[in-house]
Amino acid sequence: MYMSTMWYHSPRRGTSTIMGVLIMIGILFTAVIPMFLMMNQADVLLEQKKLTIKRVDDEKSNEQAEVWVYPTDVDSPESVTVLVKNTCGMPIHLIRAWFNETIFPLDTMVQPMSNVILPPFTVKAHVGNYYDICVSTERGNIYESKTGPLYYNIDGWVIESFGITVIIPFREDWMVNKHWSSNFEVTIWKVEGTDQVLVYPPTEIIRAISASERFLPLREAGQYRILVQVWVNQYTGHPAHWHTIWDKTDETSLISWPDGSSLITVPIVTPLSEHNHSC
């Protein structure tokens, strides 16, 4: 009896069940799954943005540049020159230059490991004023001038002095044996391409008992030829003469200011071979 009742009712009861299941499947596919897909898409977007901003932050922290600011003309208050040196492996987009509180918009790309000299900025400096100059980049970094704030006084721009320091060593026995006197001479030329312009005619340095030092101020940066000679007294078979102990025009004789040294130091340290060879 029970079996026959079940057999009798089951086909009709199934209609509602099937419809209920279909509705549930419909809800699943039209509401729940799209919701999860949308949420998942938002999560993916969040992760993408996290990665992007991490890369942006890394790029910002890895960005490195040096800014050198110097007067275009030491005597002229009209303009200054800004040199930007990109010292990192990424291009740097310069967007602003600051001269105190004045903003100069820029749109300059500096390629990796290269330099850019920005167009001269007209500042019309006033006597007694400081000019704090820096450059901003698109990544949010700001680079201040390595030369510090520029100061303009009644004599013009105040900048570092250029010069060559020659250090003469103290007297040693072998020098006495070679009849070196205490008289040294320094001659300096400015090298301009293939030309050499005499800056200091032979200038005498008298060595004291200990080492001597002489500072020879210069007018401008550039490459110099420095010739240092010593007077050798007459001795058996050798007449008195000037003996050259330094004559160089390589990178050691370059004043590359502002992005380098403003001073050339010439330490006359004679090599050991000098001790033996004849003057």
Added chain:
Amino acid sequence: MRFKKRRAEANVVTTVILTAVVLTIGCTIWSYAQSATTVIADNYVKGTLSLIDDIIERFTIERVFYLSSAQSLHVYVNNYGSVDTTVDLLVTLQDGSCLSVSGTNVLKSQVTCIPVSMTLSSGTAVGIKVHSRRGNDVYVNYVVP
């Protein structure tokens, strides 16, 4: 025979009623589920997008100047991120007193000056805090030259 026919009709009516009830309840649940999931998904997406804005917001205090002639401290805020922001500025003096400027909009990729009227003597140090409405902070110390 007659009894059987009536019984069959009743079953059909019952089935129809049951189906109608199932359809009605099903459609109601379907509609409710769709609304609920839409609202949940929208809220979730909005929350995520808001969180993204919080994360990608980037700004910095680019320059600070004190103009003694105008007795005003100028704080330049650079928004180098990709979303606009609204910031509050808080300047703390050495004696602990504070001055603030609220609700300055800083558009993306722009630098904005926030002036604060105050009298400072040379050598005075101030702490400057810029707080965005999204909860990010930037600090800088400034000594009046």
